[in-house]
Structures are given as C-alpha cells and as structure tokens.
Amino acid sequence: MTGVLFLLFLLFMLLGLPIAFAIGASTLIALHAQGVPLMVVTQQMFQGINSFALVAVPMFILTGDLMAQGKISEKLVNFADALFGFLKGGLAIVSVMAGMFFAAISGSGAATTAAVGSTLVPELKRKGYDPASSASLIAASGTIGVVIPPSVPMIIYAVIAQESVAKLFLSGFLPGLAMGIGLMMIAIIQAYRRNYPKGMPLSLGTIWVTLRSASWGLMTPVIILGGIFSGIFTPSEAAVVAVNYALIVSLFIYRDLTLRQIYTILLCSAMTTSVIMLVIAMSAVLSWTLSSWQVPSQLATTVLSYSSNPYMIMLLVVAVILITGIFIETASALIILTPVLLPLVTQIGIDPIHFGLIIVVGLAIGMITPPVAINLYVASSVTQLPLEQITRAIIPYLLVLIGVLMLVVYLPMIITL
Numbered sequence: 001m002t003g004v005l006f007l008l009f010l011l012f013m014l015l016g017l018p019i020a021f022a023i024g025a026s027t028l029i030a031l032h033a034q035g036v037p038l039m040v041v042t043q044q045m046f047q048g049i050n051s052f053a054l055v056a057v058p059m060f061i062l063t064g065d066l067m068a069q070g071k072i073s074e075k076l077v078n079f080a081d082a083l084f085g086f087l088k089g090g091l092a093i094v095s096v097m098a099g100m101f102f103a104a105i106s107g108s109g110a111a112t113t114a115a116v117g118s119t120l121v122p123e124l125k126r127k128g129y130d131p132a133s134s135a136s137l138i139a140a141s142g143t144i145g146v147v148i149p150p151s152v153p154m155i156i157y158a159v160i161a162q163e164s165v166a167k168l169f170l171s172g173f174l175p176g177l178a179m180g181i182g183l184m185m186i187a188i189i190q191a192y193r194r195n196y197p198k199g200m201p202l203s204l205g206t207i208w209v210t211l212r213s214a215s216w217g218l219m220t221p222v223i224i225l226g227g228i229f230s231g232i233f234t235p236s237e238a239a240v241v242a243v244n245y246a247l248i249v250s251l252f253i254y255r256d257l258t259l260r261q262i263y264t265i266l267l268c269s270a271m272t273t274s275v276i277m278l279v280i281a282m283s284a285v286l287s288w289t290l291s292s293w294q295v296p297s298q299l300a301t302t303v304l305s306y307s308s309n310p311y312m313i314m315l316l317v318v319a320v321i322l323i324t325g326i327f328i329e330t331a332s333a334l335i336i337l338t339p340v341l342l343p344l345v346t347q348i349g350i351d352p353i354h355f356g357l358i359i360v361v362g363l364a365i366g367m368i369t370p371p372v373a374i375n376l377y378v379a380s381s382v383t384q385l386p387l388e389q390i391t392r393a394i395i396p397y398l399l400v401l402i403g404v405l406m407l408v409v410y411l412p413m414i415i416t417l
Helices: 002-014 019-033 039-049 052-069 072-084 090-106 109-126 131-146 152-161 165-171 173-194 204-229 235-253 259-292 295-306 310-327 330-347 352-368 374-383 387-393 395-410
Strands: none
Touching: 002 019, 019 039, 019 259, 019 330, 039 259, 052 072, 052 090, 052 109, 052 152, 052 204, 052 235, 052 259, 072 090, 072 109, 072 204, 072 235, 090 109, 090 131, 090 173, 090 204, 109 131, 109 352, 109 374, 131 152, 131 173, 131 352, 131 374, 131 387, 131 395, 152 165, 152 259, 152 330, 152 352, 165 173, 165 204, 165 235, 165 352, 173 352, 173 395, 204 235, 235 259, 259 330, 295 310, 295 330, 310 330, 310 352, 310 395, 330 352, 352 374, 352 395, 374 387
C-alpha cells in the first residue's frame, strides 16, 4: 500500500495539483482503501498544526515581508557596499553579504532573494556585470536565508522532530557563513576573469554613515537571537517581538511604509502562511500514516541490511534530500522526509540537531534547482531574464553549496557550534 500511496502522490503532482492537495488526496485514498475511519484525517491535521512553536512561522514571515518592502534592505545593501564595494567585483560580494544580512532578519529564501535582488540588480546592470550570473548569484545567496537564523524550515523541523528551536538556530550560523564565503569565492574568481570594475574607494567615514543608517535593521537579529539565547523569550515570542520592532522602525523611524501598504503586506503574509500551514496539516496525516505502517523502521532495516557504513548511508540520505528538493518545495519536502529519514540516521549515531542542519541545508539547495526552484523564479521576476539563462549560470554556485553540504555532513566538528 505504501507504493500505491507514493504512486498516487506522483500522479497528482504530474497532474498539477498543489502540493498540499496532492499529499492529502493520495493519503486519503490510501487510508480509505484500508478501511481506516476518515475522522483520523481531521484529527491528525489539527494535531499537526497544534504547536506553540508554529506561532513563530507567520510572525517571521511577516517580519521578513515588512523589512523587504521598506527601506531596510536598501540600507543593508549600502552598508555592505561600503565594506566590500572597493574590491574588484565588489558589487558581487556585496550581493552575498547583503543576502547574509537579510537572512538574519527574514528566515525566508524567497524574501531574501527578492529584497536583495530588487535593490542591487539595477546597479549591477549599470556597472556592466553579466545579468544572468548576477541574478544566479543573488538567487544562490537567498538560500542562506533559511540557514542563518531565524529560519522557518528549522522551526518546522524542530516541531516534527521535537527538538529545540534554539539549538537548531545556534547550529545554523557557521554553515550559513560557509555558504556565503563559498559564493564570494566564486564571485571573486568570476570578477577577475570578466574584469569587473571596482566600486567606491574604501572610506571609514562612509562605513560609519551607512552603519548608522542600517543599524536599525541590523538590530533585528540581535534582538531576536539575543532574546532567545539569553532566555528572555522563546522563539515564538521572539517572532512577535520582531514583528512589533519591524512595524515601529518602518512607521516611526524610517517612515517608509503607509498603513495601506502594511495592510497589503499583512494580506500577502497571511496567504503565504496559509499555504505553509495547509501543507503542514496535510503532511501530518501522511507522517502519521507512514508511522502507523512502520515505514520508517522498515526503511531503516532495509538500508542497514545492505550497508552498516555510516558514511555510505549518509551519502544515500543526502542524495535523497537533494533529489527531493529538486521536485518538491522546501516546507513540503521537510515534512515528508523528516519522519522517514530521522529514525534511520539516529540508528547510525547521527544527532537529531545535526541531521536537522543537514536536511535544511540540503533542501535550501533545492531552492535553486529547477523545476521547483523558488529563488530562481524570484530572481527571474526581479531581473526580467529567462529562467533558462539563470539556470545555466547557477551551476558553479550550486556546486559550491553542495560542497558546503558535504562539510556539514562529514565534518560537523569544524562547521557547527
């Protein structure tokens, strides 16, 4: 029956059903065929979203949207430009650094790509940077948005695996930094090959002015993460604090958003949240079904019967994560894979927090691997470039990010706190 369930899921996906409905319909049919009372479906849907930790999801989404629509992203870009713009190809480095700054605010890869792309793309074009390469770099930088905390996927994983959100957040700093450094290295190499220009001369005065201007935005992750790690408030409470802080900064300090714009942002954030929550609810039914059929334990037994080498097993797990990320968006893939793979990796001695980092980084890479590559679609929309051009240019950045993922898997002691 497990095979029938997944065949139905793939069929519904090919027919173009939204991912939540594809999961729900395939699971519903499989349960009905086995004579399971369908009241279980509604019970598990409610149970799947009945978690206080999930309150943080809509709040961080709203925070990111408020920051992206206002002047905060522009001021973060200006600060990054003052720091690194003087280097050859400095504007490409600024793209990555701005992505890392915004990642520490938004918790979303798409929001990071949109915010940085809309601010930097005109300037990159004006200075003669290759448009496709610039767009792909910004899209790749957007993947850092779900690795550097706060991170919506990390919250979802923590709920499913019943692990600490704070520990997951803490583990994301160094991998996110490694991803950024890897992307910068490729950007610098391309800058010398294509003879990109230098930016403004390095000036301590400019750095100070732009730092003061961007300080309100840079304080957001300090408040969020400082409050969490100091124990002042929980991640869910931190998310609410972040929303209020973003509103105060946008309305009374920068004064860059009107009440009408905030109303529109609230609607967009609500729609994004509703999609994620529906996917979580439907996936909770699927997870319960697979668990009741003992699929995770059967998978672990089958894999361990072929090999007990943890390195080979983790290579297989990473391949499954990367392939899934190609076809299914991040939240859905996370909810589907975690209950199946977590029992397997814990049997070979992988810590659940370590695995959470692996699956989040692996699925973040899926954001730039078509056909389901949300960051590429956002970059294409911002730059008005065909998706095919951006996809070809993304390859070197994709390889670097996969290399970072391998470091996270096999050398966690040098890349995690």
